[in-house]
Amino acid sequence: MPVNVFFAAGPEHWPDYRIPLQNALAATGVDAVLADRAEDPAAVDYIVYSPGGIIADFTPFTRCKAVLNLWAGVEKIVGNATLTQPLCRMVDPAMTESMVEWVVGHALRHHLGMDRDIRSPAPHWDQISPPIARERPVAMLGMGALGQACAQALAALNFPVTGWSRTAKEVPGIPCLHGEAGLEAVLRQAQIVVTLLPRTAETENLLDARRLGWLPRGAFIINPGRGPLIDDDALLAALDAGQIAHATLDVFRVEPLPPDHSFWAHSGVTVTPHVAASTKPVTAAGVVAENIRRAEAGEPLLYLVDRARGY
Incomplete structure (x- = not known):
């Protein structure tokens, strides 16, 4: 039958x-x-x-x-x-490949300072040399299938990647921390943060004002995970203060992102329309x-x- x-x-x-x-x-x-x-x-x-x-x-x-x-x-x-x-x-597996490509692309974009040249409205000749990848620590928040794949791809490019999850994980080639103390340790050294956690009561507003303050000044945020992982108001304040240099966001609390949302007009935010991986x-x-x-x-x-x- x-x-x-x-x-x-x-x-x-x-x-x-x-x-x-x-x-x-x-x-x-x-x-x-x-x-x-x-x-x-x-x-x-x-x-x-x-x-x-x-x-x-x-x-x-x-x-x-x-x-x-x-x-x-x-x-x-x-x-x-x-x-x-x-x-x-x-x-x-194909969605995982798409996510890896999107995350690696935007991580390299921020690492190399590509926006400085792409967005410049006038001729300029600022010979600013970025650090090499092994000098740019990355925090991967969320070490499920997508987080592990992205972490390993960035590590293959010599970025020092540290993973974080709510519970203990072991991932070949990637040191992983967990819990609140682990989160603080990961964020305090991260110049690029990628968020690939599920949305739960425990992860909502995970990156709030206090935790954004743990990051080195001028860090970058890349969020293709879930919109509510980040406190929107706290992120905007951190961007205005220069604590966060730029945030590339693919997911939002309300989708499509409302036309009057502050993210659209902020020079320190890149909005992509939930296209990182499908x-x-x-x-x-x-x-x-x-x-x-x-x-x-x-x-x-x-x-x-x-x-x-x-x-």
């Missing part, structure tokens, strides 16, 4: 995912029926989901064995009281299909969300 897979990530994504999901499921050998509607919710075996999709109440899906999220973040679903099924987040249908479909294969074979699910931690 085939398993029923309900694509509930929204009609706008269905054309991009239909064929990749069908191909990926066929490649695993799973006998599956894929549909973008559920005539009988009680007959659905798996739900492919994304925030803003077409399900808010998971109660009718009594046979569902897992909800498979297409995005890395699960903060918009993890607190849903009707969601009693196992929830898996997305770890897409799920790629072909590779993401492979992850979804593999999890369905695992569940049908009685094997552990990949990237299972810990509800207590929120990720």
Whole structure:
């Protein structure tokens, strides 16, 4: 009997995912029926989901064995009281590659002082030589799959990278600290800070006025993680005071970023429209299909969300 897979990530994504999901499921050998509607919710075996999709109440899906999220973040679903099924987040290898490229690109941009030449409105000949990479310490806040990949890519360019996470981590080639004392130690020596933490109650406003004050004067902030990781007002004050030289932000508390937000007009802020990394249908479909294969074979699910931690 085939398993029923309900694509509930929204009609706008269905054309991009239909064929990749069908191909990926066929490649695993799973006998599956894929549909973008559920005539009988009680007959659905798996739900492919994304925030803003077409399900808010998971109660009718009594046979569902897992909800498979297409995005890395699960903060918009993890607190849903009707969601009693196992929830898996997305770890897409192509999305990881995109994030590495974006983070490395902006880290090098700030390290080399490229804005000084690109944005100059008039002829100039300021022969300012930047330090070499091994003289520019980087703090990677968040050592999950994305943080580890970005940390290792920067380390391969000779940046001295130190990782930080809320709990202890061991990552080959990257020294890692954790806890409040570890956060202070990491920030006090970092000239570039990259934030790739999930949004939880513990990480909201992680970079507040006090912690921004721990950084060496003139540090750079790069945030492709979650908007609420940084206190907006504290960041603007730190930029105005020269404590932070520049902030490149890809994520925000409200998206799209409202036209009247101070970030748009501030010379010390670069806004990018949440483009650092997105799920790629072909590779993401492979992850979804593999999890369905695992569940049908009685094997552990990949990237299972810990509800207590929120990720």
